Amino acid sequence: MISETALLLALLALVMALAAIGIAWMMWRRSQRKLEAMSTLMRELARNRDSYRKQLEELQTANIGMGKKLNELGRYLAALREQQQELALKDPQSKLYSRAARMVQLGADIEEIMAECDMPRAEAELLLSLHRRR
Structure with a gap:
């Protein structure tokens, strides 16, 4: 027969093993929650990045359009100056x-x-x- 001491030691070892498993389980759950939070944050950052990229593209398009309009106005102004000079000479x-x-x-x-x-x-x-x- 197994002595009471051996039985108590076995029971103590089982309780310690269960405690270690419980602690490991809690640590794993905590890391899972952190991972989920980081994943959510990464998705939000990716959405923000995409939004900023779209805004930047829109600004670039607007700048190109503004540059074309400025060139057009410059040519128009030059033509007006030329006409003004011609009129002054005439x-x-x-x-x-x-x-x-x-x-x-x-x-x-x-x-x-x-x-x-x-x-x-x-x-x-x-x-x-x-x-x-x-």
Whole structure:
């Protein structure tokens, strides 16, 4: 027959084995929960990354469109400048009006404008009233 001591030792060993199994089980469950939390976090980060990537692509597309529009506006502005220069060369009278407008901005009176720009009083008065309203 097995002695009581041997039986107690066997029972103690069984309890310790069960305790070790229980502890291992709890540690495994804790690591499983951490793994699940990390997996959830990774999925969320991947969604965020994809969202940011899409936003970046949209911004790049908008920048390309804006660049094209700026080039178009630059060409349009250059054409307008060219037309303005052509008009200025074709109409020598416009030079006098530009000069008179500058004189008005500098504070010249009607007499000065008439004398410097060889302009009749009515035109000088009209120019003076137009440019002082602005």
